[in-house]
Amino acid sequence: MKLTEAKAQFIQTWGSLGAQWGINRTMAQIHALLMIMPDPLSAEDIMAELNISRGNTNMNVRELINWGLVERVLIPGERKEYFSAEKDIWKVATDIARERKRRELDPIIKTLNQLQEVEGDTKDKHVKAFKDSIHNINKFAHQTDKTISTFIKSEESWFYSTLLKLFK
Amino acid sequence: MKLTEAKAQFIQTWGSLGAQWGINRTMAQIHALLMIMPDPLSAEDIMAELNISRGNTNMNVRELINWGLVERVLIPGERKEYFSAEKDIWKVATDIARERKRRELDPIIKTLNQLQEVEGDTKDKHVKAFKDSIHNINKFAHQTDKTISTFIKSEESWFYSTLLKLFK
DNA sequence: CTGAACTTTCAAAAGTATTTGAAAGTATGC
DNA sequence: GCATACTTTCAAATACTTTTGAAAGTTCAG
Numbered sequence: 475m476k477l478t479e480a481k482a483q484f485i486q487t488w489g490s491l492g493a494q495w496g497i498n499r500t501m502a503q504i505h506a507l508l509m510i511m512p513d514p515l516s517a518e519d520i521m522a523e524l525n526i527s528r529g530n531t532n533m534n535v536r537e538l539i540n541w542g543l544v545e546r547v548l549i550p551g552e553r554k555e556y557f558s559a560e561k562d563i564w565k566v567a568t569d570i571a572r573e574r575k576r577r578e579l580d581p582i583i584k585t586l587n588q589l590q591e592v593e594g595d596t597k598d599k600h601v602k603a604f605k606d607s608i609h610n611i612n613k614f615a616h617q618t619d620k621t622i623s624t625f626i627k628s629e630e631s632w633f634y635s636t637l638l639k640l641f642k
Numbered sequence: 643m644k645l646t647e648a649k650a651q652f653i654q655t656w657g658s659l660g661a662q663w664g665i666n667r668t669m670a671q672i673h674a675l676l677m678i679m680p681d682p683l684s685a686e687d688i689m690a691e692l693n694i695s696r697g698n699t700n701m702n703v704r705e706l707i708n709w710g711l712v713e714r715v716l717i718p719g720e721r722k723e724y725f726s727a728e729k730d731i732w733k734v735a736t737d738i739a740r741e742r743k744r745r746e747l748d749p750i751i752k753t754l755n756q757l758q759e760v761e762g763d764t765k766d767k768h769v770k771a772f773k774d775s776i777h778n779i780n781k782f783a784h785q786t787d788k789t790i791s792t793f794i795k796s797e798e799s800w801f802y803s804t805l806l807k808l809f810k
Numbered sequence: 811c812t813g814a815a816c817t818t819t820c821a822a823a824a825g826t827a828t829t830t831g832a833a834a835g836t837a838t839g840c
Numbered sequence: 841g842c843a844t845a846c847t848t849t850c851a852a853a854t855a856c857t858t859t860t861g862a863a864a865g866t867t868c869a870g
Contacts, residue, residue, distance in 0.1 A: 512768060
């Protein structure tokens with residue numbers, strides 16, 4: 475397989491994976507492209523490689539920066555902005571985990587806590603079934619929250635210990 | 643908070659959670675509804691509770707059954723079919739993990755394995771960057787695959803040990 | 811075999827999300 | 841200050857997904 479072909483296939487695979495995960499396809503494709511490129515790319519480069527418009531590029535690059543997956547790189551002597559993606563996939567994973575936890579898990583835990591306070595006679599089987607369900611889901615959510623936090627921290631400590639070694 | 647209100651809020655929260663996860667909103671809502679109901683519901687019941695059409699109900703219930711999250715229940719003497727959801731959230735989680743692994747992770751691992759065989763001189767930095775990326779992502783994917791398999795198995799063994807206890 | 815009770819299908823309609831590109835905005839060097 | 845190079849915005853257009861409901865299909869008791 476030729477590099478060009480392989481690149482295209484990787485970008486498209488990563489793109490549909492993103493789509494299934496509720497991440498917009500273009501955003502995932504830009505991320506894929508930046509991950510496999512040795513040097514940072516400009517907005518123009520991205521537009522050309524993926525055949526997308528300026529606005530679309532701008533919007534999705536900004537969102538990737540929000541997620542902490544891409545950063546702006548300034549090349550000395552150049553007016554243009556360049557972008558490059560985190561290439562350590564483990565770090566990518568923990569960044570995504572952190573962001574999804576914040577956006578999705580944290581709000582649902584808040585809601586579940588509220589829902590536990592439903593009034594009503596526990597002898598009513600509808601009330602009982604509801605309370606039981608919420609209770610279990612809540613327990614599960616807290617458990618998941620802890621697991622994800624541990625995962626996120628594992629990355630942080632890896633990061634600091636690597637950093638430490640560099641300066642030792 | 644009243645039960646009716648709490649129910650509505652739970653269904654709507656679970657629904658938008660599903661939407662963020664690439665699962666269609668109605669499917670997640672039906673699942674939420676069935677989880678908190680003490681008894682199985684008929685298609686008509688679901689239509690009435692969620693204000694959705696017959697076709698929509700049918701399609702999404704079928705999909706939930708595909709995922710193994712809902713089952714058909716026949717009530718003796720009744721012509722209608724009833725549906726009930728798995729209420730053990732831990733089992734729900736492993737079912738979802740199994741299904742997503744099959745649908746998403748397995749195909750991407752297959753693709754990654756192919757992409758590693760890209761031709762080209764490793765001295766070309768584009769080729770090198772590509773190979774390195776794919777290699778790392780592949781390693782990560784295999785690691786993730788193992789972790790998920792362990793998680794899925796944890797449920798199975800929990801299931802069998804519970805079953806065993808029942809018959810001891 | 812027939813008709814009632816129920817389930818499934820599917821094409822059209824409604825609803826959402828994404829993309830475009832031209833126009834407005836901003837920073838930079840002269 | 842002003843022209844240039846670049847970035848950002850946003851309303852309209854397009855593409856994609858979901859929902860509807862009437863019609864077709866199935867099942868089963870009598």
